[in-house]
Amino acid sequence: MLFLRTRLKTGIHSLLCFVLLTLLSHCADPNEQLYGRWSATQADKLAGDSLKLDPSQIGFKFDTNGIYHYVSTLGYQEAGYYTRSGQKLVATDTTQAIPIEREAIIDLLDEDSLHLRWKNQGQELLVKLIRASE
16 A cells, blocks of 8 residues: 555656646747847838838847847947837837837747837837848
């Protein structure tokens, strides 16, 4: 009887460990696909007109520690902290004396494509980016 009880406990412990390890392996970092460098291939106003700029000058870098870097046309740069909740990406530019918070919506994120939508000076913009080599 003691032998059966010991085997049953061992079996239950093994099953619990297996279930726990399986659950932990499926708890991947939701930002994992976001990490890295991204280069724009297209930048448009959603109201129709195309922006008159070279999209290849626009880029982002998202680090694993919650820091981002952004470069754009005419030498514009910003950097700071970012957070993500579902499709919402919030970036806080800390390069200014008073930090500026900006919100963007992630329309698409996969291994090699990122589409961001945000408002700039009252106009909604869509920027399509591809993963850049490190």
